[in-house]
Amino acid sequence: MKPMKAAAIAHPNIAFIKYWGIRDEERKLPSNDSISMNIGCLSTRTSVAYDPQLTSDTLTLNGERVEGEPLSRMSQFLDRIRKMAGANLYAHIDSENNFPIGAGIASSASAFAALALAGTAGLGLNLSEEALSRLARFGSGSACRSVPGGFVEWRTNEDTGESYAFSIASKNHWALVDLVAILSDQHKQVGSEAGMLGADTSPLQAARIQDAPRRLELCRSAILNRDFDALAQVTEQDSNLMHAVMMTSHPPLFYWHPQSLAIMLSVRDWRAEGIPVTYTLDAGPNVHVICLQEAMPEVLSRLRQITGIIDVLKGVPAGPARLLQPY
Numbered sequence: 001m002k003p004m005k006a007a008a009i010a011h012p013n014i015a016f017i018k019y020w021g022i023r024d025e026e027r028k029l030p031s032n033d034s035i036s037m038n039i040g041c042l043s044t045r046t047s048v049a050y051d052p053q054l055t056s057d058t059l060t061l062n063g064e065r066v067e068g069e070p071l072s073r074m075s076q077f078l079d080r081i082r083k084m085a086g087a088n089l090y091a092h093i094d095s096e097n098n099f100p101i102g103a104g105i106a107s108s109a110s111a112f113a114a115l116a117l118a119g120t121a122g123l124g125l126n127l128s129e130e131a132l133s134r135l136a137r138f139g140s141g142s143a144c145r146s147v148p149g150g151f152v153e154w155r156t157n158e159d160t161g162e163s164y165a166f167s168i169a170s171k172n173h174w175a176l177v178d179l180v181a182i183l184s185d186q187h188k189q190v191g192s193e194a195g196m197l198g199a200d201t202s203p204l205q206a207a208r209i210q211d212a213p214r215r216l217e218l219c220r221s222a223i224l225n226r227d228f229d230a231l232a233q234v235t236e237q238d239s240n241l242m243h244a245v246m247m248t249s250h251p252p253l254f255y256w257h258p259q260s261l262a263i264m265l266s267v268r269d270w271r272a273e274g275i276p277v278t279y280t281l282d283a284g285p286n287v288h289v290i291c292l293q294e295a296m297p298e299v300l301s302r303l304r305q306i307t308g309i310i311d312v313l314k315g316v317p318a319g320p321a322r323l324l325q326p327y
Helices: 069-085 107-122 129-136 141-146 192-196 205-224 228-247 258-272 293-303
Strands: 004-010 013-017 022-024 034-038 044-050 058-061 064-066 091-097 151-156 163-169 176-182 277-280 287-292 311-315
Touching: 004 107, 013 141, 013 205, 013 228, 013 277, 034 141, 034 205, 044 107, 058 069, 069 091, 069 107, 069 129, 091 107, 107 129, 107 141, 129 141, 129 163, 141 151, 141 163, 141 192, 151 205, 163 205, 176 293, 205 228, 228 258, 228 277, 258 277, 258 287, 258 293, 287 293, 293 311
Parallel strands: 058 091
Antiparallel strands: 004 044, 013 034, 034 151, 044 091, 058 064, 151 163, 176 287, 176 311, 277 287
């Protein structure tokens, strides 16, 4: 019997309205809904080869054999797929990223979106985009947002508990650019999943969640109407709220570096000058500096003058996770 193999590519996403906190660990339900944009030019390519000769799963990440927690996490996710397919085959997993992992650039989102698609296709499952999104969140919550394309909303139905992401606008809807200012490419000490488990220890989390529907509506409207000023206001507020929760959790999480704050303050100054630019940070020190495409050369030039920036990655709105041919 020949190994059954499939390969897929998926993009990380940057959330304008953040997901931080888990209200139901077993069902992987987020504390609040969220809105994001897939980041083109950044990607994870994953192949999954099921082989009847294997006695356990194996993982190669960026060319290096990996064991321990990363392998266990992916293997547990494949167990879910194997159960769906009624198969008992282990697999070789080969995954490559063209951007730093574990540094607050949503590497787990693209990783598990690609794994969900390649893992199911390898066993002959042809899931709908909605079903793939539902599946991907069990690997990493934000992975469900990397399955659909463009500008994406992750919503949970309060009555049924159904939780998946869907596109609210295509990748061509709005010419935004995400300039990711890399301050550190080191793997963060406390990962997002672990950090979220302590979100409810912050006295600010309840207020953040209660206000989430207002911010979601403002963000959704800003995207659909291509209103950059409105997007900037709600995006920065939401990012600051999430990090305020992190900093006031027990134990506190301080993901910002001094230069993270320097970039945030500079971006606000630039916008005051009339440049359409805003910032947001995920669970890491690196700053996503988002601007209109027309402003990109000026913003990029100014970013490169700030000390402490290792590199600047450029991304535009990207499409959905997709299979690669040939397998």
